[in-house]
Amino acid sequence: MNIEHDLKIKIAEALYALYNITISPESIQLTETRKEFEGDFTLVVFPFIKESRLSPEETGKSIGEYISNNFNTLANFNVVKGFLNLGLSDGQWLEYFNEVGYLNKFILKVKGNDSIVKNVMVEYSSPNTNKPLHLGHVRNNLLGYSVAEILKEAGNSVKKANLINDRGIHICKSMLAWQRWGNGETPDSSGLKGDHLVGKYYVKFDKEYKKEIEELMKNGLNEDEAKKQAPVIIDAQEMLIKWEQGDSSVMELWKTMNGWVYEGFDATYKKLGVDFDKIYYESQTYLLGKAIVEEGLQKGIFYKKEDGSVWVDLTEDGLDEKLLLRGDGTSVYITQDLGTAALRFEEYPNLDQLIYVVGNEQEYHFKVLKLIFKKLGKPWWDGLYHLSYGMVNLPSGKMKSREGTVVDADELIEEMVNTSRDTTLALGKVEDFTMEQAEKLFYKLGMGALKYYILKVDAKKTMLFNPAESIDFNGNTGPFIQYTYARICSVIRKAEKLDGLKSFRQQSVLLDRPMMQKEKDILRHVFQFPNIVHGAATELSPSIVANYVYELAKLFNTFYHDCPIADAEKVNTSLFRLQLSNIAGQTIKECMRLMGIKVPEQM
RNA sequence: GGUCCCAUAGCUCAACCGGAUAGAGCAUCAGUUUUCUAAACUGACGGUUACAAGUUCGAGUCUUGUUGGGAUCACCA
Known part of the structure; x- marks a missing residue:
C-alpha cells in the first residue's frame, strides 16, 4: 500500500513507452500538488524534455495522456508550465482507504523494498555526575529518544544507550568541595535533590578556585601559572590520581555522591519519559581506553612524549596533535570514548551503526575519534556517526553554569x-x-x-x-x-x-x-x-x-x-x-x- | 590565525537532495458559537530570503567573494 510508489511505477512505464527513458520509480520526483492547483500529485517534467524533444507542456500532456489511457487510476490531469498535475480517482482513494481504515490495520511499517534492517545503537543523554541536567540536556534526551523510536518505526533494530560520565577531574572537583566545605550535608539533611546538591558543590569549587587564582595573580603570577598552581586544583588532581589507584576513602566518597546524583537523574529521566536499554559507566570503560592507547603505541600510530603523555598526530589529516593520556598516566575525555566504542562493537558484533547524540561543540572530538579508529584499522570505524545538534541559547546568549544562567x-x-x-x-x-x-x-x-x-x-x-x-x-x-x-x-x-x-x-x-x-x-x-x-x-x-x-x-x-x-x-x-x-x-x-x-x- | 557552522516577516520557526506566486505560529487588526470541545476556525497586515556576482529552463537551496554572528583548535569534559 503506497499510493505514491504505485503512481511512480506508472510514470516510469509511461516514460519508457513514450521516450524510451529508463528510470527507476524511486528516483522519480513526485510531490504533493499545491493547493492552488487541481490534482493530487505533481510531476516535474523538466528533467525529461531533453529526451522527449518536446516542450515542457507537450511532454507533460503526453505523459498524462499515456497514464490516463493505460491505467484507470487517474480521474484527471492538467499541465501548468512544466508541471503535470495528476488527480487520482475517488475509487482509487477509497480502495486505499478501505485497506487502511476498514481493516484498522494502521501500524504502518515503513519497510520499503530497498530498506535493510540495520542494527543501530543510539547513545544519548550521557550526563556528567557533577551537576543536574539543564535545558541543553533536555534537548539531547528528547532528540535521542525520538530518533531511536523513529529508527525502530522504520524497521531497524535499535538499542538505546547511556554513557554516564562518572569519573574524571570534574567529578573530583565537586567531591573535594563537599569534603572541605560540606559539613556532612546530604540530600536528606538539606532536602535538596541529590544531583542539585552535588551541583552546588561543583559551583562552590569553582568559586574557591577563582578566588585562589586571583590571590596568586596579585602575587605576581600570570593567569596560566595561577590556574596551574592554585592549591585547590592541585588537591583535586591528587584526588583523581588516588581515585585511579582505588584509594578506599576516595572511592567511598565517590560512590556516595554519585549515588545521590543517580537518584536525582532517575527522577528527571522518569519525568522526561526517556529510557535506556543499556547503561555504561565511564568508570568501567576508561581502562579499556588505556588498553587501546597501548595498542596504538605498539602499532606505532601513537607516540609518547618525554613527560610520559601519549599523543596522536593527525596533522596529515588536517587536524592537530591530540592528547590521549596525561603525563601522570590519568585518562582524559577521549580515552574512555576509545574504550567504550571498542567495547560496544565487542558486545554487539552485528552493530552497523553507533550514533552519538552529542552537541555540535564536540564535532572536532568525534572527527578525531573516528579517525583514530580508522588508523587503528578497526573494521567498524565507519559505523560511528556523530548526530550533532545545535545549542539552546537564551536571549542573553549561551547558557553558562558558572554565571547561573542555565535553565534547570x-x-x-x-x-x-x-x-x-x-x-x-x-x-x-x-x-x-x-x-x-x-x-x-x-x-x-x-x-x-x-x-x-x-x-x-x-x-x-x-x-x-x-x-x-x-x-x-x-x-x-x-x-x-x-x-x-x-x-x-x-x-x-x-x-x-x-x-x-x-x-x-x-x-x-x-x-x-x-x-x-x-x-x-x-x-x-x-x-x-x-x-x-x-x-x-x-x-x-x-x-x-x-x-x-x-x-x-x-x-x-x-x-x-x-x-x-x-x-x-x-x-x-x-x-x-x-x-x-x-x-x-x-x-x-x-x-x-x-x-x-x-x-x-x-x- | 586555521577548520567548520549559521543568517528567511517585528519575534520563534518551515520550505521534502534545484521546482509553480517563499509558508506557519506568535504579536497586531477584523470576523465566526441555538450545530460533534473556541487550546478551534476564517480573513487582513507583514519579505529585495544579510549583500554582490556566477552556474541554468528555473536558486532561499549549488559555487565564489563581502559583511555580521557562533563553535572549535586544552595535560577541561
Missing part, C-alpha cells in the same frame, strides 16, 4: 506543568475529572508543550529559548495537536453511542458521491505517513515528524469545523467521516509517540 531541567518541567494546570483550569476543561486524572492531564499537556517546542526545530540548528515568555499552548504547539486528538476521540465516543454508527470500524465504505476536497486533503496527508517516517529515519530528524503531524492536525481542524461528522445528512457520509477521523487520530497518536508525547482522550 527540573524547574523547567515543573513550570511547564504549572502553566498547563493554570491554563486548563482557566478554560474549565477538567470539571468532570478526578484530581488524579486532572494532574495526569496537566503533566501530559505540559510535557507535550515542552517536547514539541524542542523537537519541532531542526536538530542541527541552534535554537532560542526565552524563559521570560512561557512556552505557548496555542497555534503550532504540542497542546494544539493533543487537542485535535482529544476532539477526534470525543466525536468517536459520541458516535459509538448511536445505533447506526456504533460499529463504524467494521464497515467498509462505499461513497455514493464525489469526495470533498477537505476529506481528500486528510486522506492524502495520512497516506504520506510511511514516507515521512522513512525520511525522518534517514535524516535522523524528529522535526520532520513534528511538521507533518502539525499539518495533519490543521487539516483535521478545518475539516471538523466545516463538516458534520457523526450527524451528517447521510449515514454513509457519517461512516466515512468517522473512519477518516479515526485514521487521522491514529496517525496523530503514532507521530506523537515517536516524539515521546502522550495524547489525552479528553482535555
Whole structure:
C-alpha cells in the first residue's frame, strides 16, 4: 500500500513507452500538488524534455495522456508550465482507504523494498555526575529518544544507550568541595535533590578556585601559572590520581555522591519519559581506553612524549596533535570514548551503526575519534556517526553554569506543568475529572508543550529559548495537536453511542458521491505517513515528524469545523467521516509517540 | 590565525537532495458559537530570503567573494 510508489511505477512505464527513458520509480520526483492547483500529485517534467524533444507542456500532456489511457487510476490531469498535475480517482482513494481504515490495520511499517534492517545503537543523554541536567540536556534526551523510536518505526533494530560520565577531574572537583566545605550535608539533611546538591558543590569549587587564582595573580603570577598552581586544583588532581589507584576513602566518597546524583537523574529521566536499554559507566570503560592507547603505541600510530603523555598526530589529516593520556598516566575525555566504542562493537558484533547524540561543540572530538579508529584499522570505524545538534541559547546568549544562567531541567518541567494546570483550569476543561486524572492531564499537556517546542526545530540548528515568555499552548504547539486528538476521540465516543454508527470500524465504505476536497486533503496527508517516517529515519530528524503531524492536525481542524461528522445528512457520509477521523487520530497518536508525547482522550 | 557552522516577516520557526506566486505560529487588526470541545476556525497586515556576482529552463537551496554572528583548535569534559 503506497499510493505514491504505485503512481511512480506508472510514470516510469509511461516514460519508457513514450521516450524510451529508463528510470527507476524511486528516483522519480513526485510531490504533493499545491493547493492552488487541481490534482493530487505533481510531476516535474523538466528533467525529461531533453529526451522527449518536446516542450515542457507537450511532454507533460503526453505523459498524462499515456497514464490516463493505460491505467484507470487517474480521474484527471492538467499541465501548468512544466508541471503535470495528476488527480487520482475517488475509487482509487477509497480502495486505499478501505485497506487502511476498514481493516484498522494502521501500524504502518515503513519497510520499503530497498530498506535493510540495520542494527543501530543510539547513545544519548550521557550526563556528567557533577551537576543536574539543564535545558541543553533536555534537548539531547528528547532528540535521542525520538530518533531511536523513529529508527525502530522504520524497521531497524535499535538499542538505546547511556554513557554516564562518572569519573574524571570534574567529578573530583565537586567531591573535594563537599569534603572541605560540606559539613556532612546530604540530600536528606538539606532536602535538596541529590544531583542539585552535588551541583552546588561543583559551583562552590569553582568559586574557591577563582578566588585562589586571583590571590596568586596579585602575587605576581600570570593567569596560566595561577590556574596551574592554585592549591585547590592541585588537591583535586591528587584526588583523581588516588581515585585511579582505588584509594578506599576516595572511592567511598565517590560512590556516595554519585549515588545521590543517580537518584536525582532517575527522577528527571522518569519525568522526561526517556529510557535506556543499556547503561555504561565511564568508570568501567576508561581502562579499556588505556588498553587501546597501548595498542596504538605498539602499532606505532601513537607516540609518547618525554613527560610520559601519549599523543596522536593527525596533522596529515588536517587536524592537530591530540592528547590521549596525561603525563601522570590519568585518562582524559577521549580515552574512555576509545574504550567504550571498542567495547560496544565487542558486545554487539552485528552493530552497523553507533550514533552519538552529542552537541555540535564536540564535532572536532568525534572527527578525531573516528579517525583514530580508522588508523587503528578497526573494521567498524565507519559505523560511528556523530548526530550533532545545535545549542539552546537564551536571549542573553549561551547558557553558562558558572554565571547561573542555565535553565534547570527540573524547574523547567515543573513550570511547564504549572502553566498547563493554570491554563486548563482557566478554560474549565477538567470539571468532570478526578484530581488524579486532572494532574495526569496537566503533566501530559505540559510535557507535550515542552517536547514539541524542542523537537519541532531542526536538530542541527541552534535554537532560542526565552524563559521570560512561557512556552505557548496555542497555534503550532504540542497542546494544539493533543487537542485535535482529544476532539477526534470525543466525536468517536459520541458516535459509538448511536445505533447506526456504533460499529463504524467494521464497515467498509462505499461513497455514493464525489469526495470533498477537505476529506481528500486528510486522506492524502495520512497516506504520506510511511514516507515521512522513512525520511525522518534517514535524516535522523524528529522535526520532520513534528511538521507533518502539525499539518495533519490543521487539516483535521478545518475539516471538523466545516463538516458534520457523526450527524451528517447521510449515514454513509457519517461512516466515512468517522473512519477518516479515526485514521487521522491514529496517525496523530503514532507521530506523537515517536516524539515521546502522550495524547489525552479528553482535555 | 586555521577548520567548520549559521543568517528567511517585528519575534520563534518551515520550505521534502534545484521546482509553480517563499509558508506557519506568535504579536497586531477584523470576523465566526441555538450545530460533534473556541487550546478551534476564517480573513487582513507583514519579505529585495544579510549583500554582490556566477552556474541554468528555473536558486532561499549549488559555487565564489563581502559583511555580521557562533563553535572549535586544552595535560577541561
